[in-house]
Amino acid sequence: MTARAPLAGLRVLDLSKILAGPYVSQALSDLGADVIKVERPSDGDPTRHWGPPFRGSDATYHLAVNRNKRSIALDLSGEAAREVVHRLLQRADVVIDNFRPGSQLARVFHGPDLVARYPRLVALHISAYGETGPMRNEPGYDMVVQAAAGLMSLTGEPDGPPVKAGFAFGDLGAAMWGLSGVLAALVDRERTGHGASVCTSLYESQLAFHGGFATGYFATAENPPRLGSGHPSLVPYQAFPTSDGHLVIAVGNDVQWQSLCAALALPELAADSRFSVNSGRVEHRREVTGELSRVLRCRPTGHWLGVLRARAVPAAPVRTIAEVYRCPHTAALGMVGIVEHPEAGALEQIAIPLTFDGERPMPRTAPPTLGQHGPEILAQLGYDPETAAELLSAPTE
Template structure:
């Protein structure tokens, strides 16, 4: 059974999701987790492209889609048709927030321009997410997560010093834009309580990556030196990286000189703490290669479990590098209640990662499963005042096939 909503700070907020792929849908899923009523508008022919981004698949959709769309109701409408646009305007008339990632200059961007929308719906908050932002020479360029990671510098900082650039394992371009977009939307809703008016909120994958440069940016501004890749190393702390043991790698994170002395004592190498090359963190950063060579020569003689137990007892920050199966089975993950189950109409029980913030000690529940394509079309359109005949006409208008036509993934598998 689906969990009953408890912590729901955004209960009563209505969101229209006109976005697709990851950044926008992650914003709207987060708003749904927080209690908002989210209507996801999808094209009748295939819906959100991530429904087909697999394998892996689980039921009718790719697991990629299932990761960013729970808690929503799916309505299929052709946004390029007058009938579809009229239906969206009915949704917007009672909405608090709309989220879109239309390409700048596209017909949909013109059809749902904020200047026009704000005149009709002055309390509406519109979040626009783009690849490169609303201004500048790259404004009209399309972009995916990897484009953002490459163009905004993350790939230049990721990977081993003598290896090729590497993208981050997570979709950091999309997810960073989603989190900043979420902050923008909730801030605009707070301001609306004071002013009574909504506003146009924008962010982009590119801008969000720049915001996350943090110490890399200030380091470059101070020195003018182009930073290079350090593998798992830290530009300003040593030792602070993954080290090889006899049976794998683990992480040591020494954030101050006192911890370094503890590390030396635990490894029975007290002389390192008095070596002028290593006494202070400044010294250790300057002599990174020499210290890492000493550490690796010692650590390779025993196992990850041995070193984690030994150093942990001495208060040195240390951890094995866990794979996802180990993370999901970890007692800490269980204690935090970060794994939830929700009933999916075709899959049955579906595991999801919960929202990572608690309110008054309660974590927002996973209320409903990611919807199948068009699952709620008739219910939502009826709520907007359409009669049964109008609903049928609207859903059948934009395509010669039913709005429940099989998904591209299903056709590939012969469904």
């Protein structure tokens, strides 16, 4: 193994679709694993069609989370196709699914049953609401669970409606916990020789990220309010308007507060005993943020950044995505790689945010077209060309 492929030799079978499961398998593939993605022959992973924008025939949503994989298109309603999956499972270290609760495929490829049949297998199942409880069989997309798990009640301006997070936080949170569970189970397998059935859900993952919001509620029995970009426990810690944009200022301690007051030439705020400690600033949030907003509106973001950085006050401009990818720091980190896609040509990809001994694993191959590697995969499993062609041409029921 090299620093750029710590999971080289690991075999992953991805039976999932949309975002959470494919994000896990892409992370494993970025780390060197060989990932085979099984898709419906008729239309493949639904995210192939979640556009615009498109590059080639696939939506960019799909292209973002399916690189370094091989695709085979199989109609899993048929026994012959299911046998292909079992041949793949015989060789696999990890299998990932997010089958709809109660569906036929959820029963046929049930994680605990697969681990019983293939004892070294790590089977990851991701659902919307978890394996027990009255909501366990409800369908759910990211935004639905953001609502059900409380995130939307915390997001937005105090006098505005609830707002979803800009990123698919439910899906991506479940992906991170799923990835952690898979890696932990693989480490445990090295010790015990046995795999495991690992489960997580969008709902559980969001509860795990509640952190101080939940513990605050447990202590007070009060719902935390929406604070826009503000922080429930720190002031000032939010975005402020400037003359040409917005600037985030994050004061994490009382020394930084004094530095901020000096940077903004506000000695009267620094001397006000109501604001000298953070608890007082939280109590008087409106007065503090109002005075800071009055001053910061007078000059552009760039001016204030220079002033604040000179005083070591944590601050940053609120950048657009375009500005982020024009930023020299982004370029210096080497987070963007390019792969050649058979339809889209040169395709930019965001690399995994990890380095190993200073080396970042970079994207190796483009997201596959639907069924692109079917003949190759079936040949490796020992199928003759005629049988393989029959399997790959089977209509979807």
